Amino acid sequence: MGAEEIRKRAVVAVIRGAKPENILPIASALEAGGVTALEITMETPKAMKIIEKLCEEFGNKLLIGAGTVLDAYTAREAILAGSQFVFSPSLKRETIEMAKRYGVISVPGAFTPTEILSAYEYGADLVKVFPANVGGPEYLKSLAGPLPHIPLMPTGGINLLNASEFIKAGAAAIGAGSTLVDTKKEMTDRYLEQICLNAKRFMQAAKSEPIFQEAPLT
Secondary structure (H helix, E strand, O other): OOHHHHHHHOEEEEEOOOOHHHHHHHHHHHHHHOOOEEEEEOOOOOHHHHHHHHHHHHHHHOEEEEEOOOOHHHHHHHHHOOOOEEEOOOOOHHHHHHHHHOOOEEEOEEOOHHHHHHHHHHOOOOEEEOOHHHHHHHHHHHHHOOOOOOOEEEEOOOOOOOHHHHHHOOOOOEEEOOOOOOOOOOOOHHHHHHHHHHHHHHHHHHOOOOOOOOOOOO
């Protein structure tokens, strides 16, 4: 399991700050919309228990992992909780090595060509280009030119207006946060329907298909 597992899923939902009681409905709405890779960020209260809960409920139907992993210790704890991937906003060799030691997907964050190449040489499966909105699709395209062998996953500021442009620029997959799931909103049935609709639209964008123009649910 490595880069291809993320590539085939195309979109990773970055879930930050979700309440434990909301996580299963959120995951179900995302799955119904076609998004099957979920990242639970480590600053989320009870993040490890949320990961355990998702793994128990969905098994192999969803790819569940940890995000905002800043050190090897946290990576190990997340892996023991069931994480199948470890995402970081920054580059730390020890964190990559811990993920690879346990056979899970390693996706460290980097921005410059030197950081991206170093991450790959340390064993990263993909490299998260973060924050992606700073350079935009043109910057990603410039990176992919001399580094075509390194799978890049832009994250940070990805929305339905630019998602397909990042894919066309060479992204192996994209990470989407509050534009896909806004955990600050009340998880009503109507908003869960909106999450499902958002997921469908992101998957279309990731496949560079025209996005159907249904009005957003309000």
